[in-house]
Amino acid sequence: MARSEKKTAVRKAAAADEGNRRAELIRAAGRLFVDKGFDATTIRDIADAVGMRSGSPFYHFKSKQDMLKAVMIEGLTAALEAQQAAVAGLKDPEEKFRALVRSHLRIILEDHTEFPVLLYEWRALSDESRAEVIAVKDRYEAVWQPVLRELKKAGRIADDGKVARLLLFGALNWVVQWYRPGGGSSIEQIAERAIELFLCGKTDKR
Amino acid sequence: MARSEKKTAVRKAAAADEGNRRAELIRAAGRLFVDKGFDATTIRDIADAVGMRSGSPFYHFKSKQDMLKAVMIEGLTAALEAQQAAVAGLKDPEEKFRALVRSHLRIILEDHTEFPVLLYEWRALSDESRAEVIAVKDRYEAVWQPVLRELKKAGRIADDGKVARLLLFGALNWVVQWYRPGGGSSIEQIAERAIELFLCGKTDKR
DNA sequence: CCTACCGATCGGTAGG
């Protein structure tokens, strides 16, 4: 009994360790993919970043493609959680909307997230991986839908259709292209401008 | 005289031919860069597309980087011309704005343009090339500035600052990511939605 | 997880 307990403990510790190394790889790969792009990042770059030899990442992932998928799903999952926390307890649709915009910008711009990889390496994903990632992405976007519908009902946005939603995401996602931390505008300021742009019928309802 | 005339003619024809081949390479490279990305496109792909051998593109361009720069400047120049033609003769700021939005979407979405390369391969550009491309890009964006200022004065948009302008470009540029020809929405329909989104104070000024 | 390695590919060049 004592022996099997010990064995289980060892196995658990080993499993935790493996999970940690895997998570480290995902984080390092994410950062590199964001900075240099998927194609321009080599397995050797990633291995270096976590202090491994070039062959070792393949102990944790069966291919570079597989790492990309893992990075994206990790980023999406973190985003999904942040988003749910942001709107939790809010009732007013405009407040919810403001919270979603702010949360989305933070996820995209704060540099400890792997999320932006999703935005720019979509093309590098294999067809099979893409299907898996889309499933999580749909869950993320689904949170916006009812909020937009309520805003439409309240007359605060002109349209809540698919095109309008994609234009909105575009304006927000594009920010990764030009935002520089410590630059002209803070994340909060950009969020304010964006909200103002989308809810523009706002102040002049007499 | 006859001989030197002939020589000149031959030289001119040769120069034109070289220019044609160069232009063909730019077009083929542009299409491949849009479809597969800069890194994933090989010189051999490009050479194949125009019926050359793998070493020959280097007769026209000194490096792959150089081709990328040429593709971007070509795309920007075409866009600049299309844009100027679109607003020529228009007086009303709202009309000008509508024309600019439509022109921009056409340039981005109609598949004979190299413009989208600019949007997604910015990172692949070397620092030196980037400076050259930025100069042309600034001229393109400069056309929007006075139009937005007039719209602001007329109370049709909330803000004409840098952030607002970038959010606007973001919404439009992002369309490349999801637009599919023959899909749910036409370019004109998307343009309408975008204009409606940006000029949202419009219809309800009593 | 490391060592040692392989096959393939890629950007680029010399010489004509």
Add this chain to the structure above:
DNA sequence: CCTACCGATCGGTAGG
């Protein structure tokens, strides 16, 4: 513009 080629690098694997 082609032929023939090179050096470098890269994703991935076998065997421990």
